[in-house]
Amino acid sequence: MALTLDVADPQSIAAAAEHVRAGTGRLDVLVNNAGIGSDFGVAGVDPDFEAIQRALDTNFFGAYRVTIALLGFLRKSAHPRIVNVSSGMGGVAEMGGWSPGYRVSKAALNAMTRILSTELKDEGFLVNSACPGFVNTDMGGPMGATKSVQDGAAGIVWLATLADDGPTGGFFRDGEPAVF
Numbered sequence: 691m692a693l694t695l696d697v698a699d700p701q702s703i704a705a706a707a708e709h710v711r712a713g714t715g716r717l718d719v720l721v722n723n724a725g726i727g728s729d730f731g732v733a734g735v736d737p738d739f740e741a742i743q744r745a746l747d748t749n750f751f752g753a754y755r756v757t758i759a760l761l762g763f764l765r766k767s768a769h770p771r772i773v774n775v776s777s778g779m780g781g782v783a784e785m786g787g788w789s790p791g792y793r794v795s796k797a798a799l800n801a802m803t804r805i806l807s808t809e810l811k812d813e814g815f816l817v818n819s820a821c822p823g824f825v826n827t828d829m830g831g832p833m834g835a836t837k838s839v840q841d842g843a844a845g846i847v848w849l850a851t852l853a854d855d856g857p858t859g860g861f862f863r864d865g866e867p868a869v870f
């Protein structure tokens with residue numbers, strides 16, 4: 691089943707959840723991949739607050755709202771998995787300058803990973819963040835990324851299909867720990 695979803699629009703999320711309810715009523719894997727780079731290269735000392743808001747609306751609130759809207763269906767799965775597609779640019783420990791909206795939105799997404807993984811651990815959920823690396827997509831291509839989409843997706847598919855004894859609450863790139 692494929693459906694239209696604008697993660698920045700709560701009404702669209704509610705409609706998508708209704709489609710799932712009317713369909714299988716169960717979800718095994720949620721990959722929060724939708725993301726925008728609304729302020730790449732913009733200086734933190736000269737911020738575009740509207741662009742920061744747009745980044746948060748899609749990259750953080752979008753993923754969070756979708757997750758909560760679909761949580762009941764994931765709870766019906768015997769092996770629920772959530773993968774939040776984040777970015778090394780959201781790692782707080784090695785946070786650099788520029789692109790404040792994108793960076794903060796991905797840092798917040800990583801925090802959401804930690805919060806939900808903790809609260810849902812006893813229910814068998816595995817919730818992790820993944821950085822795909824610098825991938826040649828519509829986002830990365832114009833900036834010179836050469837990593838293939840297949841290679842970027844591999845680490846996400848790995849987290850989406852973890853065995854029950856797999857990690858939760860982690861941040862990974864290409865199957866290896868990344869810096870939160």
Ligand SMILES: NC(=O)c1ccc[n+]([C@@H]2O[C@H](COP(=O)([O-])OP(=O)(O)OC[C@H]3O[C@@H](n4cnc5c(N)ncnc54)[C@H](OP(=O)(O)O)[C@@H]3O)[C@@H](O)[C@H]2O)c1
Binds near residue numbers: 722825827
């Ligand atoms: N490419 C990289 O080097 C790189 C590095 C680190 C992290 N990431 C992350 O990887 C993820 C995928 O990015 P990408 O490289 O594939 O970028 P992309 O080529 O620009 O694709 C972004 C995807 O997000 C969707 N999207 C954007 N806003 C949305 C919304 N409001 N509702 C639903 N879907 C929405 C787009 O759908 P439409 O096409 O329909 O608009 C598109 O499918 C993002 O979260 C990004 O931050 C990418």
